[in-house]
Amino acid sequence: MNAQRKQRLTLVLLIVFGSSVAVALVAYALSQNINLFYSPSQISMGEAPADTRIRAGGIVVDGSVRRDPNSLKVEFDITDFAHATTVQYVGILPDLFREGQGIVAQGMLDQNGRLIASEVLAKHDENYMSPEVAAALAAAGEMPHMPPTAGKGY
Template sequence: MKSRHKKLALIGGALAVVGIIAALVLNALNSNIALYISPTDVAAGKAPQGKVFRIGGLVKEGSLQRQADGVTIAFIVTDTDQDITVNYKGILPDLFKEGKGVVAQGKMVDNGTFSANEVLAKHDENYMPPEAAKAVGDAHERAAEKKAAAAASGAQPKASY
């Protein structure tokens, strides 16, 4: 072989190795991505079926239920517009409280509940994940629009508790 052919073969081999490495890295990154979806989007059917994603919002007051085994917990995550029941088996973070921000990672199960394998709580008094804050803000805007539409039509708005 001429030295020119050897160089071309070497360059071609190097490009093939780089391409294979890039494909493997992108595949690994794609399989580890967990999308964030709000409870309103989950209720609208926008959640991926059978795939891991994150759901976040506020832990609804009075919704925390502990099972007899002490490690199985059920609670409701809300964006003040929609509620999703979350089941989790494990130890909750110390900062986990009702009425506070939370992000849970897991999958939707057939009965419409979310089975979490990880629960993250806010880390200070003013923090809420940006996606969860946006979802709660959007839900408040929709509620205000409904209230304004009801007032404009002369109907009495429903009280929310």
């Protein structure tokens, strides 16, 4: 490689490295804004702002879904296995909504720390499997709803 090429190689590396550093700093500064949702722990520690629309994400606690028999109102708890937040929603839940499933709800926190949701989205994980396998795992009591690392992302 001659000197000129080496110089141009340095320049190319500088461009890539420089833009990476710039973007990394921006991403670090904005990290909370890039997160799609707050976890129940963040909400219970008061990191989520009140009186503004936020999203909360977590896993629906088993046995926590309470449906109002006369309307579409539904209330359930979401957890990140450290803290839990109650979500209240009026409307039709997505097909994938079920207990033990990750969801992301958008809405506002009320004074009691409950999220009054206007939209509920279901989150699914990358563990795809056939119904037979799922049934066999469920029978063995090892349904991999929550891999050990999953709590981190919710």
